[in-house]
Amino acid sequence: MPQRTTTPxxxxxxxxxxxxxxxxxxxxxxxxxxxxxxxxxxxxxxxxDVRIRPWAGDPVSQQAATDFNDHTLGVDSALDALQAYQRQLKGALDALTQVELGYHAVEQDNTTLIQQGGC
Incomplete structure (x- = not known):
């Protein structure tokens, strides 16, 4: 029998x-x-491990370290983007868990109805 596809x-x-x-x-x-x-x-x-310290102890290395740390760890940084992605993954995982719990609840309700002769 051909598999039925559903329209989203x-x-x-x-x-x-x-x-x-x-x-x-x-x-x-x-x-x-x-x-x-x-x-x-x-x-x-x-x-x-990514944060760097001023390597020469002078104003130039201080500024370079500050700029590097801000770019990699500050607002709108690579780390900020990774943490936003992390939140999205956690949200998706939480949503999948809730959907799974919902499916199990419906299955349990249907089983109970069938056992009680309600269908």
Whole structure:
């Protein structure tokens, strides 16, 4: 039998949402979790290992260190972008978890209805 495809809900797409096959959620959560673990390590390393100190103790090296640290760790920096991406990944993972919990709740409700002869 050919597999049926469904047309995505335009309202869900317009609002930034998407449909997820319940069977795909554990795999998606694993992929997002793996990406988040890798990103967390990179952010931790950036925070602890990237900052530089003025190497010559003079005003020029002080300014260079300040500029470098601001560019890599300050507002609108590479670290700032990584942390924004980290928040997005966490949000997506949280959303997948909520969707999965919702699917399980609906399945449990349906099972209970069937067992009670409600369908």
């Amino acid at each position: 809900d335009p309202a869900a797409i317009a609002s930034g949402g998407f449909r997820v096959d319940p069977a795909a959620i554990p795999g998606l959560r694993k992929v997002f979790t793996t990406a988040l673990v890798k990103l967390d390590k990179q952010i931790e390393m950036a925070v602890s």
